[in-house]
Structure formats: structure tokens, C-alpha cells
Amino acid sequence: MDIQCTNCGQVLEIEDKYAGMKFECPSCSTELIAPELAVAVAVIPTKNNESSGTGVVVAAFICLLFAVLLQFFSGNLLFLLYSPLYLVTFILGIVACCKSRVLSGIFYILGSIITPAIVVAAQLIFLGTAMATSETLAEMEEEETVLNDKFITESPSKK
Numbered sequence: 325m326d327i328q329c330t331n332c333g334q335v336l337e338i339e340d341k342y343a344g345m346k347f348e349c350p351s352c353s354t355e356l357i358a359p360e361l362a363v364a365v366a367v368i369p370t371k372n373n374e375s376s377g378t379g380v381v382v383a384a385f386i387c388l389l390f391a392v393l394l395q396f397f398s399g400n401l402l403f404l405l406y407s408p409l410y411l412v413t414f415i416l417g418i419v420a421c422c423k424s425r426v427l428s429g430i431f432y433i434l435g436s437i438i439t440p441a442i443v444v445a446a447q448l449i450f451l452g453t454a455m456a457t458s459e460t461l462a463e464m465e466e467e468e469t470v471l472n473d474k475f476i477t478e479s480p481s482k483k
């Protein structure tokens with residue numbers, strides 16, 4: 325490992341077996357302590373995991389939100405296009421769990437299960453009202469054709 329002298333700033337190369345031991349800087353004779361290896365190893369990967377994990381979770385959340393918004397404004401077909409996205413999110417969740425990022429893994433899996441469920445429910449409600457409107461429109465058209473038929477059958481008899 326490399327450590328820097330706190331007094332003169334010189335970078336010193338120390339063998340790992342001297343971790344936690346005191347020694348003197350060869351340039352200025354300041355007493356220095358080599359850092360414990362276990363601490364250094366434990367701190368650095370945890371920080372990296374947390375930052376990258378949070379970034380990926382935020383990105384996945386934005387993707388899911390975008391997919392939901394698109395589906396709301398475009399109808400049924402896009403659900404087929406976005407179902408692979410949910411599948412990928414689900415797989416990413418399992419992968420994250422395997423890499424001991426359990427929290428982000430659970431977030432992925434829940435997101436990939438809950439979001440399609442919400443979208444399907446919302447689309448069922450939306451399609452239900454749409455079908456009701458089209459039914460009333462069809463009824464109105466039928467009434468119109470009946471009226472037209474009456475007009476056509478009645479008009480020649482008046483002549």
C-alpha cells in the first residue's frame with residue numbers, strides 16, 4: 325500500500341504485513357502509523373456499491389415511470405413493447421439480490437411486479453369507459469338510420 329507522510333508529503337510504499345504498525349518517515353523522521361488493511365478494504369467497496377446501486381435504482385425508477393406515462397397516453401399495444409422492460413427489471417432485481425444489494429434488488433422486483441399490475445388495472449378502467457362511450461355512439465347511429473329509413477319510405481308516397 326502507499327501512504328503519504330503527514331509532515332513532508334512524501335509518498336511511501338509499505339508492505340501490507342506492516343499494516344497498523346508505527347514507523348519513521350525516511351525523509352523527515354516523523355512518526356507515522358500504517359493504516360489497518362481490514363478497514364481500508366472494507367470501506368472502499370461499500371462506498372462504491374452504495375453509489376452505483378442508488379444510481380441504477382434511480383435510473384430504473386425513471387424508466388418505469390416513463391413506461392407508465394407512455395402507456396397511459398398511447399393505449400394497449402405499447403404494453404407489449406414495454407413488457408420486456410419489466411422482465412429485464414425483474415432479472416436485474418434478482419442479480420442485485422445475488423450481489424448482496426438486497427434493498428435495490430427488492431425495489432427492482434417489486435417495481436417490475438407492481439407497475440404492470442397498476443398499468444393493467446388502469447387500462448381496464450380506461451377501456452371500460454371507452455367501450456361504454458362507443459356503445460352509446462352505436463345506439464345513436466342506429467336511431468339515425470331508422471329515422472332515415474322512415475324518411476326515405478315516406479317521401480315517395482307523398483308525390
Ligand SMILES: [Zn+2]
Pocket residue numbers: 329330331332333334349350351352353354
Ligand atoms: Zn516525512
